[in-house]
Amino acid sequence: MSMHDHYEIDEDGNPTGIAAATKPFSMDEVKSCSVCRGSLRNICRYGRIVRRAMLDEATKKFISWSANRHLELAEGLIKEQKKLEQIVDGVQDVGRAGQLALTGDVFMQIRNLRKWVGQKRYNGLMQLYINIDKFSDQVSVQEQPFHRVFEFVRHARRQNKTDGAFHYDQDIVQLRGYLLALSLLLKCNIVILSDFMGLWKGSGIIQSKISVDFAANFNLCNKLIQLAVDTGRPQLQAEGHIYSAQFCGFAISLGLPGAPSKSADASIPGAFPDADTAITSDTEDEAATQREHLTDKGLDHVARARDLVGSASGESRHVMEAEIEAAETVLKGGVFYRPVTTDEMRAVYSAMAAEFLGTGHWYTCELGHPFTVGECGMPMEQARCPECGSPVGGQNHAPAEGVRRADVIEELARGVDGMRI
Secondary structure, eight states, X not given: OOGGGTEXXXXXXXXXXXXXXOOTTOOSSOOBOTTTOOBOTTOHHHHHHHHHHHHHHHHHHHHHHHHHHHHHHHHXXXXXXXXXXXXXXXXXXXXXXXXXXXXXXHHHHHHHHHHHHOTTTTHHHHHHHHHHHHHHHHXXXXXXXXXXXXXXXXXXXXXXXXXXXXXXXXXXXOOHHHHHHHHHHHHHHHHHHHHHHHHHHTSSSOOEEEEEOOHHHHHHHHHHHHHHHHTTOHHHHHHHHHHHHHHHHHHHHHOOTTSOOBOOOTTSTTOOGGGGGGBOOSSHHHHHHHHHHHHHHHHHHHHHHHHHGGGOOHHHHHHHHHHHHHXXXXXXXXXXXXXXXXHHHHHHHHHHHHTTSOSSOEXXXXXOOEEEOOSSSSOOSOEEOTTTOOEEEOSXXXXXXXXXXXXXXXXXXXXXXXXXX
């Protein structure tokens, strides 16, 4: 039972006190009775040991479930994007006279776009956005197994009026699923805005007036970037910068924040010829100032994303580099970029799926990010963590320093032991 790892033991072998706090994911298995294999969770002597392992397994199950659910939603986004290429009916004249407000929270913007374009075109994407938002709540810090146990214990301490500080290491919380949910929310938003841009620019004479305030969109990007920095995930950090640059391009093309749109002078540096009618500003000088600010802001995000994209690998890196180049072209006055194709997105998510299928052996890198490395017993060549880029594999099946085997995750990925949360 490794009692010495959890308790202070006297000369007679009796526990006299609790040892230092146990480390997360330090238990290889849930201990059971050596005679009948029965549960030990209700025996006070072993409760701390057994519950530590059960909490670890619940967290690993949570990681596997969130990864699978994210891939389901990502596949849904791919299918909805494919439908946009096939839908030809139910689209109104998007350039017609009227006022379109892309303000408020992101969901309100999507709802206004759906109403403006036609009820059928964005129905699926709107429902998908709702599902992704629900998923983000399910994988938030408050829903993490460790945090929920923390809340139960804190409540019990309040009821018993126990004094003293009580906290837990925030590194225990697995935020990968939440970050992926934020990224997918932004990607869904980008797909809708990109489609609308194509319809709007192709509508001929543009009489519509568009007011834009992407503060909520930028806040979501900043949240993704900051959390990615805090948890050591440079690839997701790069994605946040790419989304921010894209929203800068949308704001310039559709209408700058602050007022109803009107025609703008084509001589303004960086102007979009087809989108100048959407520039929202009281004066051309203000429009030029706002345009310059958004351009500089967008190019700064492009530069930051380019510095970070090297941490990505395979298809993800290829797609991200293309998005960076396209966003930079738009911000420098070029034609508006096309959205990432469904085939490109599917290739990226297929690569991500391979990380959590459980077909290979599971490990965690030195920063605690889980990953798999195929069917061999150890990494057999130089490799890097798919999330943070830290070394995970050495030569001849030898792992890099700080990498450790996560045997239990393999069982959880295959759904054995009947674990449920």
